[in-house]
Amino acid sequence: MDIKPVLRRFGSWVRAILTFLFALLVLGVMLWAYIDGFQIATSPFNIISFGFYGVLLTLHVLIQSFFAFVEHRRMNARRNPCSYTKTxxxxxxxxxxxxxxxxxxxxxxxxxxxxxxxxxxxxxxxxxxxxxxxxxxxxxxxxxxxxxxxxxxxxxxxxxKPPVQEGGAAEADGVVFExxxxxxxxxxxxxxxxxxxxxxxxxxxxxxxxxxxxxxxxxxxxxxxxxxxxxxxxxxxxxxxxxxxxxxxxAVGGDVMILNLKDSYISFMSSLRYWMAFNIE
Missing domain, CATH: 3.90.550.10 (Spore Coat Polysaccharide Biosynthesis Protein SpsA; Chain A)
Incomplete structure (x- = not known):
C-alpha cells in the first residue's frame, strides 16, 4: 500500500488546522489590543499612532520582501536559453x-x-x-x-441563443443548431x-x-x-x-509598471501598488 497520498493528505489537514489556529490567535490579540486601547507609539493629541496591527503589517511586508528578494536573486541567476520552438x-x-x-x-x-x-x-x-x-x-x-x-x-x-422550434425544442430532427x-x-x-x-x-x-x-x-x-x-x-x-x-x-507573470508615473499623485500611488503586487506579493 502506498502511504504517500495518505501522508500528503494528512499534511494538508495539519497545515490547514495550524493556519486556522494561527489566524484565530492573531484575531484574538488584535481584538484585545483594540479593546484595551494598546498603543506602541503615538503622536501628540493621538493624531497618528502605531499599534499591534501596524506591527503585523510591518512584519508581513518585511517577510514578503525577504522572500521576494531571495526569489529575484534566484531568477536573475538563471541563464536558461529560449528554445524558440513554442507556438x-x-x-x-x-x-x-x-x-x-x-x-x-x-x-x-x-x-x-x-x-x-x-x-x-x-x-x-x-x-x-x-x-x-x-x-x-x-x-x-x-x-x-x-x-x-x-x-x-x-x-x-x-x-x-438557439432558435426555438415548435414545441419548445432547440433542435429539429436531431440536428442541433449552432x-x-x-x-x-x-x-x-x-x-x-x-x-x-x-x-x-x-x-x-x-x-x-x-x-x-x-x-x-x-x-x-x-x-x-x-x-x-x-x-x-x-x-x-x-x-x-x-x-x-x-x-x-x-503560469508566469511579467513585471507590470505604470507608464504615466509622474502625471499625478494617483498614478504614482498606482505605480507603488503595481510594484508591490509584482515584486513582493
Missing part, C-alpha cells in the same frame, strides 16, 4: 481604448523579438458597434503586411496569424474567454495583455524561458 497565442483585450495607447500597444506587439511564424496575435474588442470600429481599423493598419483577419461577431460565446458566426470566428483564429474580432459586449472575462476558447490547444502557450499595455521587446522571450525551465510551471 504562442498572444491575446489583446480591448474596450473603448484611447487610440494613442492602443497604437502603442499594437506597435509594441509588432516589435516583439520572437519568431513571427510562431506567434498568433488575437485582439478581441468588447463591443461591436460603429463606435468600436476604429480599434479594428487600427489593428488592420498596424498588421497590414500580415494579411490580418477581421470579423464582426453579432454575439459572443454566452449571448447566442451559431455559424462562432464557427467562422474559431476558423479565422485557427487559420490566420493576426486576427481582430469585434463581439457583443460582455465584459473583459467574455473577451478573454473568446480568445482562449477559439485558440484551444492549437498553441503551446497563451500570453495576455490589455490594449493599453506597452510591451518590452523581450517580454515574450523572457516569459517563455521561465515556462520552459520547469514543466511544473503553469
Amino acid at each position: 504562442i497565442g498572444f491575446t489583446i483585450s480591448a474596450y473603448q481604448e484611447d487610440p494613442a495607447y492602443l497604437r502603442e500597444c499594437l506597435q509594441s506587439v509588432r516589435a516583439l523579438q520572437y519568431p513571427s511564424e510562431l506567434l498568433r496575435i488575437v485582439m478581441v474588442v468588447d463591443g461591436n458597434s460603429e463606435d468600436d470600429r476604429y480599434m479594428m481599423e487600427m489593428f488592420r493598419e498596424v498588421f497590414a503586411d500580415q494579411d490580418p483577419g477581421c470579423y464582426i461577431w453579432q454575439n459572443n460565446y454566452h449571448s447566442w 451559431d455559424h458566426q462562432r464557427l467562422e470566428v474559431e476558423e479565422l483564429i485557427r487559420t490566420k496569424t493576426c486576427v481582430c474580432v469585434m463581439q457583443k459586449w460582455g465584459g473583459k472575462r467574455e473577451v478573454m474567454y473568446t480568445a482562449f476558447k477559439a485558440l484551444g490547444s492549437s498553441v503551446d502557450y497563451i500570453q495576455v495583455c490589455d490594449s493599453d499595455t506597452k510591451l518590452d521587446p523581450l517580454a515574450t522571450v523572457e516569459l517563455c524561458k521561465v515556462l520552459e525551465s520547469n514543466q511544473k510551471y503553469g
Whole structure:
C-alpha cells in the first residue's frame, strides 16, 4: 500500500488546522489590543499612532520582501536559453481604448523579438458597434503586411441563443443548431496569424474567454495583455524561458509598471501598488 497520498493528505489537514489556529490567535490579540486601547507609539493629541496591527503589517511586508528578494536573486541567476520552438497565442483585450495607447500597444506587439511564424496575435474588442470600429481599423493598419483577419461577431460565446422550434425544442430532427458566426470566428483564429474580432459586449472575462476558447490547444502557450499595455521587446522571450525551465510551471507573470508615473499623485500611488503586487506579493 502506498502511504504517500495518505501522508500528503494528512499534511494538508495539519497545515490547514495550524493556519486556522494561527489566524484565530492573531484575531484574538488584535481584538484585545483594540479593546484595551494598546498603543506602541503615538503622536501628540493621538493624531497618528502605531499599534499591534501596524506591527503585523510591518512584519508581513518585511517577510514578503525577504522572500521576494531571495526569489529575484534566484531568477536573475538563471541563464536558461529560449528554445524558440513554442507556438504562442498572444491575446489583446480591448474596450473603448484611447487610440494613442492602443497604437502603442499594437506597435509594441509588432516589435516583439520572437519568431513571427510562431506567434498568433488575437485582439478581441468588447463591443461591436460603429463606435468600436476604429480599434479594428487600427489593428488592420498596424498588421497590414500580415494579411490580418477581421470579423464582426453579432454575439459572443454566452449571448447566442438557439432558435426555438415548435414545441419548445432547440433542435429539429436531431440536428442541433449552432451559431455559424462562432464557427467562422474559431476558423479565422485557427487559420490566420493576426486576427481582430469585434463581439457583443460582455465584459473583459467574455473577451478573454473568446480568445482562449477559439485558440484551444492549437498553441503551446497563451500570453495576455490589455490594449493599453506597452510591451518590452523581450517580454515574450523572457516569459517563455521561465515556462520552459520547469514543466511544473503553469503560469508566469511579467513585471507590470505604470507608464504615466509622474502625471499625478494617483498614478504614482498606482505605480507603488503595481510594484508591490509584482515584486513582493
